Amino acid sequence: MNPQAEELNKLIIKANPAIMGVLSEKGKAIFFPKKGILAQTAEAKGKKINATIGIALEEDGSPMRLKSIACNIGLDPKDVFPYAPSFGKPELREKWKEMMYEKNPSLQGKEISLPVVTNALTHGLSMAGYLFVNPGDKIIIPDFLWGNYRLVFENPFNAEFVTFPTFEGNNFNIKGFEETLSKNQGKQIILLNFPNNPTGYTITEEEAKKIVDIIKKSAESGNKVVVIIDDAYFGLVYEEGILKESIFSYLADIHENILSVKLDGATKExxxxxxxxxxxxxxxxxxxxxxxxxxxxxxxxxGAIRGSISNAPHISQSLVLNAFTSPSYKEEKKEKFMILKKRYETVKKILEEHKEYGHVFETLPFNSGYFMCMRLKDKDAEEIRQKLLEKYGTGVISIGDMLRIAFSATPTEQIPKLFENIYDACKESM
Ligand SMILES: Cc1ncc(COP(=O)(O)O)c(C=O)c1O
Structure with missing residues (x-):
């Protein structure tokens, strides 16, 4: 093993050996080259003559750039054209951390790491796979899951998904989660995603406490647990009593045997x-x-980022960082949230008013995010999707026996017609 990796592992073992129990073999072996090109370049920053940097500079020392590209960009060229560090732009990392504490009051007083910038959530999940998943490792996850998890974790890392039914009636299946966890002793990898894709469900505050208790008990019994938390839709919660913070806030410091890994980002937030x-x-x-x-x-x-994408786009990091310090940022976000909330409420109202829709489909619990799902009664979802496309000019997603509706992407005034079309298409094929 590379001595730099060994040095990092020694630090980890000294402070908390349990973490070594959840790192993958790749995760144990990886390091960020201390004397690599990036590190040497960093050391030369500010020197009068700097011939280290692997980009091209103009004669005035600013980043070399084409007018036809630069003319569309209002940011300082230094915040756009050069590489960002593999760790991410330092000011952005600090700002995101500060915002995380604001958005998650339960984090107060708890020490968390400095966020590392990824090429959005999919890449962050993939890095979590790199660091924590060995071939054959099981990932415990509710059965309504974002389909892309399979490409992220199964194909490259040979993980095996262990699912349990997401719901018990209209609630999160706490019992199913507990039983599934207890059947998989040793190293446990749990993947949680709220607001959930595809269902649009977020756990209640009570359910969150129960999930946390179950994970804590598992850790207390000696299991080494890594909880991967996909917070892609963080903040889009439309009902009271539903968990508004990330479950990461509760898990972050509860036990030495629990490593919580939060994936989030500007993508949807x-x-x-x-x-x-x-x-x-x-x-x-x-x-x-x-x-x-x-x-x-x-x-x-x-190190894992350096070896995969090297670093995430600089222009994007600068743009979002500027937004976070803009005085109107919070107001602008609220405005967009209210549009999505209105669509959510419109869907709820339609379902309430049109009891006849219940004859052709059953809706799954939803209270947040972008989506809601319906399970069709005695009808083939793919067939209905095709009919909706061909005859009703309406596009939805079919997943098994369900349709997934992105109300996030449907203008409010089209929502009644969308549901009417689904109902008519189902009626027609009876
Ligand atoms: C649950 C979930 N996680 C992650 C992602 C991907 O996010 P990103 O575009 O930031 O990679 C999505 C996007 O559809 C998602 O639904």
Missing amino acids: DYVWGFRTGFITYGVKCSENQKAVYSALETKTA
Whole structure:
């Protein structure tokens, strides 16, 4: 093993050996080259003559750039054209951390790592796979899951998904989660996603406490647990009593045997899907040297990033950082939230008013996010989807026996017609 990786592992073992129990073999071996090109370049920053940097500069020392590109960009060229660090732009990492505490009051007083910037959530999840998943490792996850998890974790890392039914009636299936966890002793990898894709369900505050208790008990019994938390739709919760914070806030420091890994980002929180700006943040209890552990985990993460995408887009990081410090940022976000909330409420009202819809489909619990799902009664979902496309000019997603409706992407005034079309298409094929 590379001595730099060994050095990081020693730091981790000294402060909390349980973390070594959840790192994958790749995760144990990875490091960020201390004397690599990036590190040497960083050391030369500010020197009068600097011939280290692997980009091209103009004669005046500013980043070399084409007018036809630069003319569309209002930002300072230095915040756009050069590479960003593999760890991410330092000011952005600090700001995101500060905002995380604001958005999650239960984090107060708890020490978490400095977020490392990823190429948005998918890449962050993939980095979590790199660092924590060995071939054959099981990932415990509710059965309504974002389909892309399979490409992220199964194909490259040979993980095996262990699912349990997401719901018990209209509630999260706490019992199913507990039983599934108890059947998989040793290293446990749990993947949680609220607001959930595809269902649009977020756990209640009570359910969150129960889930946390179950995970804590598992850790107390000696299991080494890594909880991967996908917070892609964070903030889009439309009902009272539903968990508004990330479950990461509760898990971050409850036990030495629990490493919480939070994946979040600007993608959906700030309506910038194509920017590719996400973060990976760690929370774990350590009796000593917690900062050193976080630094080691951040360094390993940056090493994995350096070896995959090298670094995330600089222009996107600068754009979102500027937004976060804009005086109207919070107001603008609220405005967009209210549009999505109105669509959510419109869907709820339609379902309430049109009891006849219940003859052709049953809706799954939803209270947040972008989506809601309906299970069709005695009808083939793919067939209905095709009919909706061909005859009703209406596009929806079919998943097994369900249709997934993105109310987030449907203008409010079209929502009644959307549901009417689904009903008519189902009636027609009876
Ligand atoms: C649950 C979930 N996680 C992650 C992502 C991907 O996010 P990103 O575009 O930031 O990679 C999505 C996008 O559809 C999602 O639904």
